[in-house]
Amino acid sequence: MISIIRFEMAKIVKTKRFIGSLLISVLVLSGIFIIGFHYSQLGASEVRNQELGFNQLSRKKANAHAGVFNDQTVRLILADYIADYQNNSGGEQPFDQFSYNIANTFFPKDRDIYLEMIAANKKKQTLKIDQIKLTPIKKIGFSSFSKPLIIGSYSNWSELFKVTGSVFILISVLVIITGSTVFAEDTAKKMNQLLFITKYGRTKMLRAKIYTATVLSLFIFLVAHGLTFGYFYYHYYGMDGWNGSIQTNFDLKLFNFPLELNHFQIYLMILILQLASLLMIVGITLLISQSPRHHLVRL
Amino acid sequence: MKLEIKHIQKSYAQTMVLNECSFTLTPGVYGLLGANGAGKSTLFKIICGLTKADSGNIYYNGNAISESQNKFNPILGFLPRKIAFYPEFTGLDFLLYIATLKGIDRQSAKEKCLALLTTVGLIDVQHKKIRKYSGGMQQRLGIAQAMLNDPEILILDEPTVGLDPKERVKFRNLISSFSDEKIVILSTHIVSDVEYIADEILILQKGGIQDSGTPPELVQKIAEQVWECSVPHDLVAKLLATYTISNQKHEKNNVILRIIAEKKPLENAVQVTPTLEDLYLYYFREAVHYD
Numbered sequence: 001m002i003s004i005i006r007f008e009m010a011k012i013v014k015t016k017r018f019i020g021s022l023l024i025s026v027l028v029l030s031g032i033f034i035i036g037f038h039y040s041q042l043g044a045s046e047v048r049n050q051e052l053g054f055n056q057l058s059r060k061k062a063n064a065h066a067g068v069f070n071d072q073t074v075r076l077i078l079a080d081y082i083a084d085y086q087n088n089s090g091g092e093q094p095f096d097q098f099s100y101n102i103a104n105t106f107f108p109k110d111r112d113i114y115l116e117m118i119a120a121n122k123k124k125q126t127l128k129i130d131q132i133k134l135t136p137i138k139k140i141g142f143s144s145f146s147k148p149l150i151i152g153s154y155s156n157w158s159e160l161f162k163v164t165g166s167v168f169i170l171i172s173v174l175v176i177i178t179g180s181t182v183f184a185e186d187t188a189k190k191m192n193q194l195l196f197i198t199k200y201g202r203t204k205m206l207r208a209k210i211y212t213a214t215v216l217s218l219f220i221f222l223v224a225h226g227l228t229f230g231y232f233y234y235h236y237y238g239m240d241g242w243n244g245s246i247q248t249n250f251d252l253k254l255f256n257f258p259l260e261l262n263h264f265q266i267y268l269m270i271l272i273l274q275l276a277s278l279l280m281i282v283g284i285t286l287l288i289s290q291s292p293r294h295h296l297v298r299l
Numbered sequence: 300m301k302l303e304i305k306h307i308q309k310s311y312a313q314t315m316v317l318n319e320c321s322f323t324l325t326p327g328v329y330g331l332l333g334a335n336g337a338g339k340s341t342l343f344k345i346i347c348g349l350t351k352a353d354s355g356n357i358y359y360n361g362n363a364i365s366e367s368q369n370k371f372n373p374i375l376g377f378l379p380r381k382i383a384f385y386p387e388f389t390g391l392d393f394l395l396y397i398a399t400l401k402g403i404d405r406q407s408a409k410e411k412c413l414a415l416l417t418t419v420g421l422i423d424v425q426h427k428k429i430r431k432y433s434g435g436m437q438q439r440l441g442i443a444q445a446m447l448n449d450p451e452i453l454i455l456d457e458p459t460v461g462l463d464p465k466e467r468v469k470f471r472n473l474i475s476s477f478s479d480e481k482i483v484i485l486s487t488h489i490v491s492d493v494e495y496i497a498d499e500i501l502i503l504q505k506g507g508i509q510d511s512g513t514p515p516e517l518v519q520k521i522a523e524q525v526w527e528c529s530v531p532h533d534l535v536a537k538l539l540a541t542y543t544i545s546n547q548k549h550e551k552n553n554v555i556l557r558i559i560a561e562k563k564p565l566e567n568a569v570q571v572t573p574t575l576e577d578l579y580l581y582y583f584r585e586a587v588h589y590d
Contacts, residue, residue: 014387189383199402
């Protein structure tokens, strides 16, 4: 069986179609990384922050305030934020995405705090956090569990989730291209006449084709996501914020998400769901591939 | 060793392809001659278990193969028509793949593959990709894969189509070398391929075996029906519409026609010795006339 699988694998991977698809996928994956990580809001802002002398500003702010998420934490984050904002009023403002999104959620809606800070600065005064009535966490509608929510770096994980979605589309296309030839190629080449009269042509060979398509798809899935996670890890802040509650992700704004899950657990869930979907895609592709009369097979 | 085809019937939609087709084969080389659409490939597919007959049965050494196709297949070698090999496989890879599917163990598979590649003259290109093989080389690879399991029955469906005369000669010699103690059935339109190597020729027409015999026996049946005559150019079209013409040879002022007819077609027609090609045209003369 292993020998047959080896040959079935060679029938797929030794073709120009597969190699070409792989090369194009590498290009597309690079494009996804560039757009998803480099030119994301976080990526672009951190580059600019670095130019202004504020290296990894969002990360530092997130790590400085990482921990239990409560009204006190929110107050400390925003106190820090408005102090930095007013200190940098004279020159170019760096962009602290971590604090900015939190401010958008908790600043009162009937006031423009930024204008007030600019006005105060003009009067050579400073707006203090005590002068701002922050919306309490309860009023926002955060889910509550037996343990308190945890906050940490979240923007990097938001980017990862988006990129993971795009990568899955690429994986699906590559798997469909690969899987579509598994049965259809032998039919098109009229090799089935030869293969089906062999001892294993209708038994082990068919099983080997299914295993091969599945294993190859899983391999593509693992490699693609491995590269994605690796790129994420080295491009951003490693695993910072992995244990932050998904409810405290102020990019996604899933404040009332009913399950007590952190970013890493959500990421794993996404991968598991994608894996299940991928197996379904493989199954459907193989089903269509083995139907010689289906017009898609002739593509 | 005896292969008996008994009363095989097969239809596709409204078209009857095989109609009470029956014959018996013992060790030797058999040429199956038939026009396009006569049912040659269908018959082969039924023997190989790729298609089921509507009725009738096939027996090998007294056992119905439909009841034990799995036991029958290991003694079968089949080269289908016009298969496209895996272009990125080498010749050796391809044979090893087929050997694995045929259940040959790894050790003996490699030895057999190398031996067969030597026999078919492909040992020097065993590591070359099949896409670089010529048509003749691919056909020889095809026969090598059919021989992997040392079959008792070898079925070759139009194996010489597209080959140049030199490759066809090589191929014929190969088949002759493999035919000891085997039943070899080979279908073809190229009568010269079977003329030299077939022990017996089977004429497949109207769904059944219309005639069979050795090449000399069959040719003898139309001994007095082949004529040659010289005619002016303007008469050719009329004669083409009336008779089966197996050859036209254009000369300066006239055309020499080779005509198949029961009676003398023209005053100056001379009886000539028939060939197997004449026999083919005699049987399949409807296919020769174009509207």
